[in-house]
Amino acid sequence: MTASTSTAPAIWAQSLGVFRYDKWSLSKSHVMQGIDLAIPEGAVVGLVGRNGAGKSTLIRALLGLQTVEEGESRLLGCPSLALTDAVKERLGYAAQTPDLFAGLSGDEHFDEMAAVYPGFNRKLAMALACKLDVALGRNADQLSLGDQQKLAVVLALAHDPDLVILDEPVASLDPLSRRDFMRVLFSMRQRETPRTVLISSHLLSDLERVVTHVLFLREGRVQLFEAWDDCAEHLRVRPCAERPQALQAGELHWSAAGGGRLLVDTRRTDAAAGAQALGMEDLMEVLNT
Numbered sequence: 001m002t003a004s005t006s007t008a009p010a011i012w013a014q015s016l017g018v019f020r021y022d023k024w025s026l027s028k029s030h031v032m033q034g035i036d037l038a039i040p041e042g043a044v045v046g047l048v049g050r051n052g053a054g055k056s057t058l059i060r061a062l063l064g065l066q067t068v069e070e071g072e073s074r075l076l077g078c079p080s081l082a083l084t085d086a087v088k089e090r091l092g093y094a095a096q097t098p099d100l101f102a103g104l105s106g107d108e109h110f111d112e113m114a115a116v117y118p119g120f121n122r123k124l125a126m127a128l129a130c131k132l133d134v135a136l137g138r139n140a141d142q143l144s145l146g147d148q149q150k151l152a153v154v155l156a157l158a159h160d161p162d163l164v165i166l167d168e169p170v171a172s173l174d175p176l177s178r179r180d181f182m183r184v185l186f187s188m189r190q191r192e193t194p195r196t197v198l199i200s201s202h203l204l205s206d207l208e209r210v211v212t213h214v215l216f217l218r219e220g221r222v223q224l225f226e227a228w229d230d231c232a233e234h235l236r237v238r239p240c241a242e243r244p245q246a247l248q249a250g251e252l253h254w255s256a257a258g259g260g261r262l263l264v265d266t267r268r269t270d271a272a273a274g275a276q277a278l279g280m281e282d283l284m285e286v287l288n289t
């Protein structure tokens, strides 16, 4: 299922696949395969999946940081493997493990960024650091992991990028910092030029409040990509003890959990009597059991 758009997608992929090689058996297997994506400009997409589902692999492949054996992808219309400086200046990325200079303070990171990126906006950086309560005077290696994550996020956002990609940016943040971060993320939606955000996270109740779309990955494949409002309005789960031999129109997935449940799309089936609405966490459980 793919959300459609009338303008060129900010993130696009076709048949994207990555292999893992086993050096002992000399065999290879897919880590990620058949990824087709068309993420519209201005979407705020929650990238969701279990540990090892392939979220970081997909993000790295889209950014051209990961060897890709199959298919192709584009960011802001530019091939991932040949991102131009002009496109790189429009990107903001924070990796799962903060990528900082150990011996530099936050302020010194700002100096470095200002020297490299003409678009670096120190005023914006200071404002974000203030909102996220980042200690700018201390060297990165003296910061806690959560504070390092916050600094990495500030650095990713401080040139006001058109496309922001954040890999589990809140994993180590305390609840108050997470709340501040979600406010920053939400405020990023209010912008004249649409800004696109792809954010992976396991904190689904947080994501639910800020995303426009959700992208579920399972075992390296896209399970569901849909506008979150449409998921909330149209996806339902109903009891179904036995696995159907074949899914009918409007039936998306059978889950063994909870005595057997069938995920249905009420836009494509009337057989939704007794069906219940789902939050993002419920949907993740149904899609992964």
Ligand SMILES: Nc1ncnc2c1ncn2[C@@H]1O[C@H](COP(=O)(O)OP(=O)(O)OP(=O)(O)O)[C@@H](O)[C@H]1O
Pocket (backbone or CB within 6 Å): 020, 021, 031, 049, 050, 051, 052, 053, 054, 055, 056, 057, 058
């Ligand atoms: N450097 C690597 N070499 C071999 N396999 C790898 C490597 N990095 C990741 N993998 C494999 O790729 C798969 C996807 O990993 P990935 O880190 O993309 O998952 P993820 O969804 O981001 O997980 P998490 O939620 O735990 O961060 C996993 O099976 C993992 O074992």
